Amino acid sequence: MQIEKIYQQLGISPEVYAFGKETEASLRERFARLDEIAEFNQMKVLLAMQKNQVSEDCFGSSSGYGYGDHGRDTLEKVYADVFHTEAALVRPLIACGTHALAIALFGNLRPGEELLAPAGKPYDTLEEVIGIRPSRGSLAEYGVSYRQVDLLADGSFDYENIRRAITPKTKLAAIQRSKGYQTRPSFSVEQIGQLIAFIKDIKPDIICMVDNCYGEFVETIEPGDVGADMVVGSLIKNPGGGLAPIGGYIAGTSDCVENASYRMTCPGLGAEVGASLGVNRSFYQGLFLAPMVTKGALKGAIFAANVYERLGFAVVPDGSEERADIIQAVTLGSREALVAFCKGIQAAAPVDSHVVPEPWDMPGYDSQVIMAAGAFVQGSSIELSADGPCREPYAVYFQGGLTYEHARFGIMKSLQGLVDEGIVKL
Ligand SMILES: *Cc1c(COP(=O)(O)O)cnc(C)c1O
Numbered sequence: 001m002q003i004e005k006i007y008q009q010l011g012i013s014p015e016v017y018a019f020g021k022e023t024e025a026s027l028r029e030r031f032a033r034l035d036e037i038a039e040f041n042q043m044k045v046l047l048a049m050q051k052n053q054v055s056e057d058c059f060g061s062s063s064g065y066g067y068g069d070h071g072r073d074t075l076e077k078v079y080a081d082v083f084h085t086e087a088a089l090v091r092p093l094i095a096c097g098t099h100a101l102a103i104a105l106f107g108n109l110r111p112g113e114e115l116l117a118p119a120g121k122p123y124d125t126l127e128e129v130i131g132i133r134p135s136r137g138s139l140a141e142y143g144v145s146y147r148q149v150d151l152l153a154d155g156s157f158d159y160e161n162i163r164r165a166i167t168p169k170t171k172l173a174a175i176q177r178s179k180g181y182q183t184r185p186s187f188s189v190e191q192i193g194q195l196i197a198f199i200k201d202i203k204p205d206i207i208c209m210v211d212n213c214y215g216e217f218v219e220t221i222e223p224g225d226v227g228a229d230m231v232v233g234s235l236i237k238n239p240g241g242g243l244a245p246i247g248g249y250i251a252g253t254s255d256c257v258e259n260a261s262y263r264m265t266c267p268g269l270g271a272e273v274g275a276s277l278g279v280n281r282s283f284y285q286g287l288f289l290a291p292m293v294t295k296g297a298l299k300g301a302i303f304a305a306n307v308y309e310r311l312g313f314a315v316v317p318d319g320s321e322e323r324a325d326i327i328q329a330v331t332l333g334s335r336e337a338l339v340a341f342c343k344g345i346q347a348a349a350p351v352d353s354h355v356v357p358e359p360w361d362m363p364g365y366d367s368q369v370i371m372a373a374g375a376f377v378q379g380s381s382i383e384l385s386a387d388g389p390c391r392e393p394y395a396v397y398f399q400g401g402l403t404y405e406h407a408r409f410g411i412m413k414s415l416q417g418l419v420d421e422g423i424v425k426l
Contacts, residue, residue: 301399
């Protein structure tokens with residue numbers, strides 16, 4: 001058959017192809033549910049664009065100070081409507097997700113105040129922002145203290161110790177929706193809402209910030225719908241729809257967003273300055289496509305979970321669980337398997353498929369990391385990508401795929417790699 005032939009040309013053996021097809025056949029109902037979520041989110045984005053009268057003149061460029069950039073200001077209103085918050089910053093000045101989170105934190109915390117992580121250790125790159133690992137310019141250097149309450153053994157919130165950890169100093173609680181480089185479960189928006197309600201009940205003026213990276217459009221509600229004061233993420237993940245070439249967003253209350261704006265630029269200038277340098281159209285068009293792109297990535301993640309679960313690997317989430325983000329963790333158990341998996345993902349890419357990934361010492365991470373990505377936008381992890389820290393238990397984190405078809409192919413290619421290395425037998 002034609003289709004098998006083209007897969008063979010792409011290096012997929014008939015056995016791997018058949019294994020993939022069989023796995024996919026069991027997923028029809030799951031996928032139908034994802035179609036419904038994406039349909040809702042597509043309409044939500046459309047509604048926000050229509051309400052704010054997005055028009056051709058929003059796609060113009062600004063330079064220099066960027067005063068009066070109508071497209072930029074309108075896009076921020078669209079984001080605020082999509083995330084159901086009062087205001088938003090959506091800027092190419094925000095270099096990445098970590099930068100967006102750092103701006104939100106530095107903008108809203110003052111010396112002598114305390115940052116609380118009520119749901120365990122935050123994402124690796126935030127350790128240096130906070131000063132958990134000593135680093136120049138961290139919040140710790142500016143006299144902002146940090147307190148962490150780990151999750152209970154079953155992955156749930158430790159309400160008892162969260163209550164004890166809240167003191168008059170506690171100013172901001174940082175909650176991460178996605179698991180990041182951990183094997184804990186990711187949190188649903190509803191779970192995050194329960195945690196926020198608990199915290200606000202104890203001390204209503206605590207700012208609840210949600211690191212929303214990888215979570216956007218996975219559900220029909222977002223953290224802003226359940227009381228988050230700030231929702232923060234990266235445009236080279238879900239909400240950029242694969243088209244944003246750079247950027248981050250902070251959506252939240254007018255107060256929190258204004259505070260953040262003075263860190264994004266500087267006190268006095270805030271959100272008034274910041275040229276959009278021609279990225280507006282990609283930001284809008286990417287947001288418009290984001291619900292569908294996220295759906296493709298989610299289907300890919302579910303396909304991956306089911307393929308590797310059938311082969312006996314530990315996968316988080318498991319093959320049938322509800323999803324809170326687009327990340328799929330697969331515990332591969334050895335360095336060789338981790339490397340073979342990532343080489344397969346790299347070989348599946350539309351860009352740089354001929355490049356062979358190797359573990360390296362990546363800034364911001366405390367162990368070697370191997371990354372596979374052949375993306376149109378460097379580091380874009382809404383595009384097909386996989387990465388994993390080279391340490392026990394050698395878990396790989398797989399995410400993205402601008403289309404489901406491509407994500408599925410990537411997984412077949414990773415499996416082919418493990419089969420070819422003799423690590424997996426079909
Ligand atoms: C990706 C990610 C970040 C950091 O984003 P970068 O764009 O890599 O700086 C922060 N938190 C979570 C949960 C993430 O997935």
